[in-house]
Structure formats: structure tokens, C-alpha cells
Amino acid sequence: MTDLARAPDRRLIAIFEALFSVIVWGGSFVATKVALANAAPVTVVWLRFGIGVLLLGVAVSLRRQWRLPGWTDLGYFALLGLIGITFHQWLQSTGLLTARATTTAWIVATIPVFMALLGWLVLHEKLTRRQIVGILLAGVGVLVILSKGDLRQIFLGRFGTIGDFLILVSAPNWAVFSALSRRGLRQYPAALMIFFVMLFGWIFSSFLFLIKPGFSAILALQPQSWGGILFLGIFASGLAYVAWYDALQVLPVAQAGAFVYIEPFVTVLVAAWVLREPFGFVELLGALTILAGIWLVNRN
Numbered sequence: 583m584t585d586l587a588r589a590p591d592r593r594l595i596a597i598f599e600a601l602f603s604v605i606v607w608g609g610s611f612v613a614t615k616v617a618l619a620n621a622a623p624v625t626v627v628w629l630r631f632g633i634g635v636l637l638l639g640v641a642v643s644l645r646r647q648w649r650l651p652g653w654t655d656l657g658y659f660a661l662l663g664l665i666g667i668t669f670h671q672w673l674q675s676t677g678l679l680t681a682r683a684t685t686t687a688w689i690v691a692t693i694p695v696f697m698a699l700l701g702w703l704v705l706h707e708k709l710t711r712r713q714i715v716g717i718l719l720a721g722v723g724v725l726v727i728l729s730k731g732d733l734r735q736i737f738l739g740r741f742g743t744i745g746d747f748l749i750l751v752s753a754p755n756w757a758v759f760s761a762l763s764r765r766g767l768r769q770y771p772a773a774l775m776i777f778f779v780m781l782f783g784w785i786f787s788s789f790l791f792l793i794k795p796g797f798s799a800i801l802a803l804q805p806q807s808w809g810g811i812l813f814l815g816i817f818a819s820g821l822a823y824v825a826w827y828d829a830l831q832v833l834p835v836a837q838a839g840a841f842v843y844i845e846p847f848v849t850v851l852v853a854a855w856v857l858r859e860p861f862g863f864v865e866l867l868g869a870l871t872i873l874a875g876i877w878l879v880n881r882n
Contacts, residue, residue, distance in 0.1 A: 596831075599828050603841070606821070607818060608687065609818075609852045611674075611678065612683045613810040615857055617807045617810030617811045619804070620806070622799060623678075624672070625795060630671075630818070630819050633819065634818075634820045635784050638776060638777040642771075642777050651770070659775070659778040660782040666759035667787070668790075673751055678745060678749070684849055684865065685749070688872055689724055691845070695879050697757040698713055699754075700754070700758065701761075716881075719872075724872060726867060727872075728742040773827060776823050
């Protein structure tokens with residue numbers, strides 16, 4: 583069979599891989615809430631990425647992509663691990679102690695908006711009027727969701743929780759991580775790069791874990807928390823990363839990015855089923871406003 587004949591099959595597989603990834607990541611916020619039922623955030627992060635590192639190591643081995651980076655690149659991967667794994671996951675796991683999974687998903691969905699702002703502030707990329715309107719729309723949508731429709735609370739400074747604030751900080755933090763990752767993804771196979779990034783992030787998280795709560799916390803975990811952690815480690819931090827970057831090798835970036843719009847809707851459905859989180863008209867209005875803003879920012 584020629585490469586031309588195999589192209590539709592590769593494309594179909596890539597579509598399923600992208601869909602699998604966003605569905606898993608959509609459920610990851612709910613899984614984190616479940617895992618946090620009787621586990622500290624740092625315990626969840628440490629176990630989750632310990633499992634993820636093992637799975638990514640297996641993926642790199644099976645693909646025979648092993649290659650030891652130079653000292654400069656190792657330092658670069660360490661920085662990415664600190665920002666994108668240790669700090670980012672601390673923000674999200676700690677934030678989810680008080681933030682709802684659905685609220686988290688919609689705030690995280692605004693990452694493309696922060697990436698556009700980052701390009702404007704750091705790279706001096708020009709923002710069009712349409713993009714500015716999109717940024718403002720997305721911001722209004724987030725405020726609507728955080729205030730649960732009572733916009734008076736915004737002016738009084740009494741909207742959202744501490745967890746909501748930490749999740750909000752995680753969105754621009756991931757935008758910074760994504761921007762810094764571009765250089766590495768041009769030079770290294772994605773699975774190999776993510777392995778080193780995740781490995782360094784896990785090592786930095788190990789220091790926090792060993793200080794408190796330590797290995798005794800693992801023995802105290804209940805089956806419910808283990809279920810959430812195993813889902814996060816095996817699927818969200820392992821298989822979904824491999825599948826997503828496989829899909830990016832076949833699908834155009836813009837087309838693959840469209841799958842990300844599915845992620846918060848998956849969270850809404852899973853959170854309603856597992857956590858009984860409500861999602862009413864106000865939340866829907868805020869969500870649609872966020873999506874409209876993101877679409878305007880990324881229209882081209």
C-alpha cells in the first residue's frame with residue numbers, strides 16, 4: 583500500500599488520538615477533585631507525574647528516540663519542568679480544593695487569550711481590533727462564571743474563591759510554558775522532550791512531597807483517591823500526551839487546536855455526573871461568551 587493510500591488512515595487515527603486526549607484532559611479536573619478527597623495536592627502531583635514519567639519513558643524506548651540532551655538543554659528542560667509541571671500543577675491541584683471542576687475548565691480554556699496577550703507584551707505582536715474584542719469578551723465570560731451571574735459582586739471584590747484565583751493564575755502560567763516550549767519542540771521528538779520536562783517537574787515536586795507529607799501519606803490513601811490518581815497518571819499524564827503529539831504530527835495545528843474546544847464541555851458532563859456540579863443558564867452564558875472571545879482571538 584502506498585503512502586498516499588495510507589494517508590486517510592493516518593488522518594483518521596490522528597483524529598481519534600486528538601479526541602481521546604481532550605476527553606481525558608476534560609475528565610482530569612474531575613479526577614483531581616476525586617483524588618483530593620483524602621490526599622494533599624502535592625501527594626496527588628507527585629504520584630501522578632511519577633506514573634506519567636514511567637509511561638513516557640516506555641513510549642520513548644519503544645520509539646527508539648533516546649538521546650541525551652546537552653547541559654544547556656537540560657537546564658532549559660528543568661526550567662520548563664519547574665514552570666509547567668511543579669508550579670502549574672501545584673496551582674491547579676491546590677486551586678481545585680475550593681474551585682469547582684467546571685469553573686476550572688472554563689478558566690483554563692482562556693489560555694489562547696493569554697498567549698495572544700503574551701505575544702503582544704513580549705514579542706510586540708500586533709493585536710487586531712477583532713482580537714482585542716475577543717480578549718475582552720473572554721474576560722467578561724470568566725467574570726460571569728466566577729460571579730455566578732451577580733456582576734455586582736465583581737465591583738465589590740467578593741467573587742470567586744482562593745481556588746478560583748489560583749486557577750486563574752495557572753492560565754497565563756501555561757501560556758508562558760507553551761511559548762517557551764516551542765524551541766524545544768522544533769529540536770527534539772515531542773515524547774522525548776515531554777519526558778525530560780516531566781522528569782524534572784517530578785523531581786522538583788519530590789522535594790515538596792518529602793518535606794510534607796512524605797511516604798506515610800501514600801499508605802493513608804483511600805481507594806477513591808487511588809482511582810483519581812491512577813487515571814491522572816496513566817491517562818492524563820501519560821497516554822494523552824503521547825496521543826496528542828502523535829496527532830500533531832499528522833493534523834494541521836489549527837485543526838488539532840479546534841479539538842481543545844471540546845475539553846471544557848467534557849468536564850461539564852463528567853462533573854455533573856460524578857461530582858453533581860450544577861451547570862445552569864448563567865454558566866452557559868459565561869461559557870459561550872468565553873468561546874466567542876477565544877474564537878475571535880484565534881480566528882485566523
